[in-house]
Amino acid sequence: AAANIGVVGLAVMGSNLARNLASREGNTVAVFNRSAERTRTLVDEHPEAGFVASESYDDFVASLAKPRTAIIMVQAGKGTDAVISELASRFEPGDIIVDGGNANFHDTIRREKDISPTGIHFVGAGISGGEEGALNGPSIMPGGSKQSYETLGPILSSIAAIAEGEPCVTHVGTDGAGHFVKMVHNGIEYADMQLIAEAYDLIRQGTGKSPAEIADIFAEWNTGELESYLIEITAEVLRQTDAATGKPLVDVILDEAGAKGTGAWTVQNALDLGVPTSGIAEAVFARSLSSKRAQREASVDLPGPSTAWTVDDADTDAFIEDVRQALYASKIIAYSQGFDEIIAGAEQFGWDVKKGDIAKIWRAGCIIRARFLNRIAEAYADDPGLVALVVAPYFRDAVAGAQESWRRVVAASAASGIPTPAFSSSLAYYDGLRAPRLPAALVQGQRDFFGAHTYKRVDRPGVFHTLWSGDHSEIETTPSSH
Numbered sequence: 001a002a003a004n005i006g007v008v009g010l011a012v013m014g015s016n017l018a019r020n021l022a023s024r025e026g027n028t029v030a031v032f033n034r035s036a037e038r039t040r041t042l043v044d045e046h047p048e049a050g051f052v053a054s055e056s057y058d059d060f061v062a063s064l065a066k067p068r069t070a071i072i073m074v075q076a077g078k079g080t081d082a083v084i085s086e087l088a089s090r091f092e093p094g095d096i097i098v099d100g101g102n103a104n105f106h107d108t109i110r111r112e113k114d115i116s117p118t119g120i121h122f123v124g125a126g127i128s129g130g131e132e133g134a135l136n137g138p139s140i141m142p143g144g145s146k147q148s149y150e151t152l153g154p155i156l157s158s159i160a161a162i163a164e165g166e167p168c169v170t171h172v173g174t175d176g177a178g179h180f181v182k183m184v185h186n187g188i189e190y191a192d193m194q195l196i197a198e199a200y201d202l203i204r205q206g207t208g209k210s211p212a213e214i215a216d217i218f219a220e221w222n223t224g225e226l227e228s229y230l231i232e233i234t235a236e237v238l239r240q241t242d243a244a245t246g247k248p249l250v251d252v253i254l255d256e257a258g259a260k261g262t263g264a265w266t267v268q269n270a271l272d273l274g275v276p277t278s279g280i281a282e283a284v285f286a287r288s289l290s291s292k293r294a295q296r297e298a299s300v301d302l303p304g305p306s307t308a309w310t311v312d313d314a315d316t317d318a319f320i321e322d323v324r325q326a327l328y329a330s331k332i333i334a335y336s337q338g339f340d341e342i343i344a345g346a347e348q349f350g351w352d353v354k355k356g357d358i359a360k361i362w363r364a365g366c367i368i369r370a371r372f373l374n375r376i377a378e379a380y381a382d383d384p385g386l387v388a389l390v391v392a393p394y395f396r397d398a399v400a401g402a403q404e405s406w407r408r409v410v411a412a413s414a415a416s417g418i419p420t421p422a423f424s425s426s427l428a429y430y431d432g433l434r435a436p437r438l439p440a441a442l443v444q445g446q447r448d449f450f451g452a453h454t455y456k457r458v459d460r461p462g463v464f465h466t467l468w469s470g471d472h473s474e475i476e477t478t479p480s481s482h
């Protein structure tokens with residue numbers, strides 16, 4: 001037994017993670033893949049890594065020093081269960097199985113429960129940063145037992161991205177906490193991407209600027225408070241010319257967005273937890289709508305605004321600044337909603353998640369890395385019981401400065417028929433939070449009318465019902481169960 005860590009599953013993410021591990025002082029990395037061809041290719045192409053390669057589970061497990069630690073990097077789903085059972089049948093109490101894929105946290109909770117009687121630790125770990133992150137330093141979100149983190153922590157810290165001297169990894173919480181937080185990370189990723197796409201669309205349609213010119217705008221934005229990986233890569237995508245046609249690449253890419261499911265899970269769980277994550281939901285639905293080809297084609301002639309929309313040359317700079325502000329404010333809402341879901345999930349599933357630590361480990365390595373995550377970390381450090389990110393002084397000021405722009409942009413998009421579901425829903429959410437009175441009072445009245453669902457009053461305690469089908473007098477009652 002020569003290796004202190006093993007990797008099972010050597011597609012790009014697994015290979016890159018294995019190479020990252022091998023490049024760190026003190027690690028010897030065992031590798032295994034179901035088809036041995038891939039293992040051989042990796043070992044041949046990277047002799048410098050000193051991999052200990054195996055072509056069977058028996059040899060792989062035998063090549064690991066005790067307590068054994070293996071990271072599974074296979075496509076999330078049934079394949080993961082198969083690999084877990086191969087390892088679990090050979091591992092011993094105290095050994096650690098890590099699932100580094102994008103597993104559904106409910107599966108992770110189930111898997112941990114199934115394995116824990118054997119004394120083997122099962123750890124679901126979210127790993128973000130794509131192929132490049134896996135190789136050079138991802139952001140890592142491990143769940144599982146505290147005890148397993150004593151062994152895993154140093155290994156994961158050695159390969160994680162570094163933000164201001166700190167490795168982007170922390171023990172997120174027990175069982176499925178890591179995969180839950182990774183799921184919300186991806187939900188925020190969806191929202192952020194959609195918001196950026198809406199900003200691009202508004203500028204393009206409003207000003208007629210070319211994708212390359214808009215790339216320059218994003219590059220400029222990336223020097224300020226919006227600085228982030230997603231803004232940076234957006235500029236690169238917009239600047240790309242298609243070799244075959246000479247057109248901007250963005251104009252020849254089919255406008256139907258794919259999705260592998262983590263964004264939808266974020267919304268499904270938000271619904272279950274009763275957390276309004278409207279920005280994330282609109283981003284997921286925007287991808288769904290984009291893929292409804294038949295409906296879109298049938299709708300192309302539906303009436304829109306009678307006049308085409310253009311921003312006057314003299315107003316262009318101010319308009320672009322409005323869009324930047326709207327993007328920033330909406331982005332604050334997306335993160336605020338995402339953190340709300342983390343807080344609700346932690347409460348529901350019994351995890352001790354430190355919000356500030358999550359913001360810190362997202363500062364580098366992951367897809368949503370952004371300058372303003374420092375501000376989120378500070379906000380939770382200043383007030384661990386913060387009820388909503390958007391009311392923290394820094395974000396409150398940021399939104400105060402942005403809101404007039406935000407309103408102008410949403411109004412212009414509605415008047416000109418440009419869909420901005422994420423901008424608009426984020427603003428509606430913000431105004432919903434702000435409203436001293438909501439029409440929810442009327443909804444309660446309607447519920448009481450047709451179903452005797454009861455209501456509370458603003459002026460005295462108790463639960464009430466109006467006798468709608470009788471004399472319309474009010475009675476005090478016990479709360480409705482439906």
Ligand code: 6PG
Pocket residue numbers: 102127128129130186189258259260261262263366367
């Ligand atoms: C990451 C990414 C990664 C993956 C997404 C893409 O953090 O590195 O989030 O996990 O790129 O799952 O998801 P979609 O294919 O659903 O856009």
